[in-house]
Amino acid sequence: MNSLYMPKDSLIHSLDPRTKMLFVVFVVASSFILNDPALQLVFLVALFPLVVMAKVVKPYLISIQFLLLFAVLIMTVHGIYNPIGVTPVFEIFGGLTFKYESMVYASVMSFRILVIGTAAVLFVMTTHPSDMASALVKWKVPHSFAFILLSTFQIIPIIAREAKIVMEAQQARCLDVKGSLIQRVKNLVPMFAPLFIITFMKVHQLSYVLECRAFSRKGEKTSLRETKIGSLDYTFLLGMLGFLAFEIYLKLFMMGSLQLTTDALLTYSLFGTWIVFGFMIIKFVVKQFQGKIGGAN
Amino acid sequence: MAAKAIEVNNLTFSYPDTDEPVLKDINFSINHGEILGIIGPTGAGKSTLAMCVNGLVPQVINGEMEGTVKVNGSEVSESSVAKMSEDVGFVFQEPENQLSQMTIEEEVAFGMGNLGVPRDDMRVRITDALEQVGLTGFEKRSPLALSGGQQQRLAIAAVLAMRPSIMIMDEPTSMLDPKGKNEVYDVLKNLKDYGMTGIIIDHEVERIAAYCDKVLVLYEGEVQMFAPSEEVFTNIKKMHELTLNAPQVTEFLSSYNQAFGKDVKLSTTLEEAVDNFESVCK
Ligand SMILES: Nc1ncnc2c1ncn2[C@@H]1O[C@H](COP(=O)(O)OP(=O)(O)O)[C@@H](O)[C@H]1O
Numbered sequence A: 001m002n003s004l005y006m007p008k009d010s011l012i013h014s015l016d017p018r019t020k021m022l023f024v025v026f027v028v029a030s031s032f033i034l035n036d037p038a039l040q041l042v043f044l045v046a047l048f049p050l051v052v053m054a055k056v057v058k059p060y061l062i063s064i065q066f067l068l069l070f071a072v073l074i075m076t077v078h079g080i081y082n083p084i085g086v087t088p089v090f091e092i093f094g095g096l097t098f099k100y101e102s103m104v105y106a107s108v109m110s111f112r113i114l115v116i117g118t119a120a121v122l123f124v125m126t127t128h129p130s131d132m133a134s135a136l137v138k139w140k141v142p143h144s145f146a147f148i149l150l151s152t153f154q155i156i157p158i159i160a161r162e163a164k165i166v167m168e169a170q171q172a173r174c175l176d177v178k179g180s181l182i183q184r185v186k187n188l189v190p191m192f193a194p195l196f197i198i199t200f201m202k203v204h205q206l207s208y209v210l211e212c213r214a215f216s217r218k219g220e221k222t223s224l225r226e227t228k229i230g231s232l233d234y235t236f237l238l239g240m241l242g243f244l245a246f247e248i249y250l251k252l253f254m255m256g257s258l259q260l261t262t263d264a265l266l267t268y269s270l271f272g273t274w275i276v277f278g279f280m281i282i283k284f285v286v287k288q289f290q291g292k293i294g295g296a297n
Numbered sequence B: 001m002a003a004k005a006i007e008v009n010n011l012t013f014s015y016p017d018t019d020e021p022v023l024k025d026i027n028f029s030i031n032h033g034e035i036l037g038i039i040g041p042t043g044a045g046k047s048t049l050a051m052c053v054n055g056l057v058p059q060v061i062n063g064e065m066e067g068t069v070k071v072n073g074s075e076v077s078e079s080s081v082a083k084m085s086e087d088v089g090f091v092f093q094e095p096e097n098q099l100s101q102m103t104i105e106e107e108v109a110f111g112m113g114n115l116g117v118p119r120d121d122m123r124v125r126i127t128d129a130l131e132q133v134g135l136t137g138f139e140k141r142s143p144l145a146l147s148g149g150q151q152q153r154l155a156i157a158a159v160l161a162m163r164p165s166i167m168i169m170d171e172p173t174s175m176l177d178p179k180g181k182n183e184v185y186d187v188l189k190n191l192k193d194y195g196m197t198g199i200i201i202d203h204e205v206e207r208i209a210a211y212c213d214k215v216l217v218l219y220e221g222e223v224q225m226f227a228p229s230e231e232v233f234t235n236i237k238k239m240h241e242l243t244l245n246a247p248q249v250t251e252f253l254s255s256y257n258q259a260f261g262k263d264v265k266l267s268t269t270l271e272e273a274v275d276n277f278e279s280v281c282k
């Protein structure tokens, strides 16, 4: 597990990283153009076939869970408390009322997070970090900047491993890393101080190594991996442009007559996130429970 | 007269925050195809000396340097470390810190890419380099998933692929277990057969005696001995004065001579030692 990249053989994987970067930009732009919950939901659903095509459904769902946490929080808290709401939609126990305007606001925000998150996950999981770096270089981004980006991806697993070593070492010196929350927070200092120093030293050493591998040499550089914009990329780019034009048309001329967002839709999306969230909690609890019983993990 | 592979003249170097120089008036030279072993206690300045040869000291690691270092006849100080890397490969002590790429083939390709080697050429060189270090078939794996010995061999392959004529290794096996050490030394043995010039820093005198043509003994920044390895290691008295040991067989013959007032000719190789011993004892 070196980075988030999932090596698979798919159409999405074989797209040029630059195309995929433009795709992320396109999705971000779209999520702002389509500032209507219904349209964003449609957009989110429309992105899913790409995830399937990239063969990363399972890892995608795992990582999107965390974004869903935000969505639940935003939709619930904003739906009730955001002061822009006036029209009550429904009431839950304790006299807390979800209001239409607040729910629209909260849904747009949460769906935007999910939509952008989907695009980002899709990009990171299907793009080899070195390809990303070499694509950036083709866009005239300085080589050293591209390398910093690349090595950031790579240093994460190294730091994770060092963190484990430091933690075990400190535990061996009777540092209580499994105690109460406050105790754990306090213990971050003896954890992070050595971790920071180790990482710093490693990076420092790596800079010598890079120097010995001709990293700062002037002139043309080459890469083992080939990235090339082909017909597939052009098709994809054209598709994105077409879609963008359609979105703008929709936005400018159709919004008056098209009213997809209803109370029901808002309520069901809210319940939907709650239900998924509920499942996540149950899964988590069961796992903890199994851990306690089995003693493993 | 053909240029020496490495020629060091009157080299003195001090780090910014120390009063006394860590290298004091160093002189030595090695020919093409020779392997030099550098030994000495920790802190003697071995790493600093090695880094002077490819310009890392003083160009990247700053300090005050006097004297000259020439590689293949040209002055290191007039070139950059990146440029020097075409001639001089450097393998460091810590295997893991030398690896920066996602897969093994990319790790090997990284240095070549910086030199602008065309892709087709890279493929050939990757295959060659991995074969030389015995990592064929590992191309797509992650460098982090290798054992220490394998990682160090990968670091060597990455340097070899850049096709330097000189290879410097700073304690390449000191972080490794015995198996890892053997793996790396097996690779080194091949390098010698390929006619490479090399500098190896290591504490394992048996290995140094077996692989190196010449040995330089560094002690507190000064060259105490610089001679063919046989000559250095059989000067046991001097070695002991410098808190160093000779290979075990040499130590044995010396102790034997001392204890029984004999005069067996000292040797660093097992076979020769046995012969010498036999000729006296019979
Ligand atoms: N970057 C540095 N700055 C200051 N002093 C250093 C630095 N690197 C090494 N030294 C000092 O220089 C001396 C020689 O170090 P080094 O060349 O690493 O020795 P060796 O490799 O023989 O163990 C040591 O006393 C060490 O503390």
Ligand SMILES: [Mg+2]
Pocket: B046, B047, B048, B170, B171
């Ligand atoms: Mg050293």
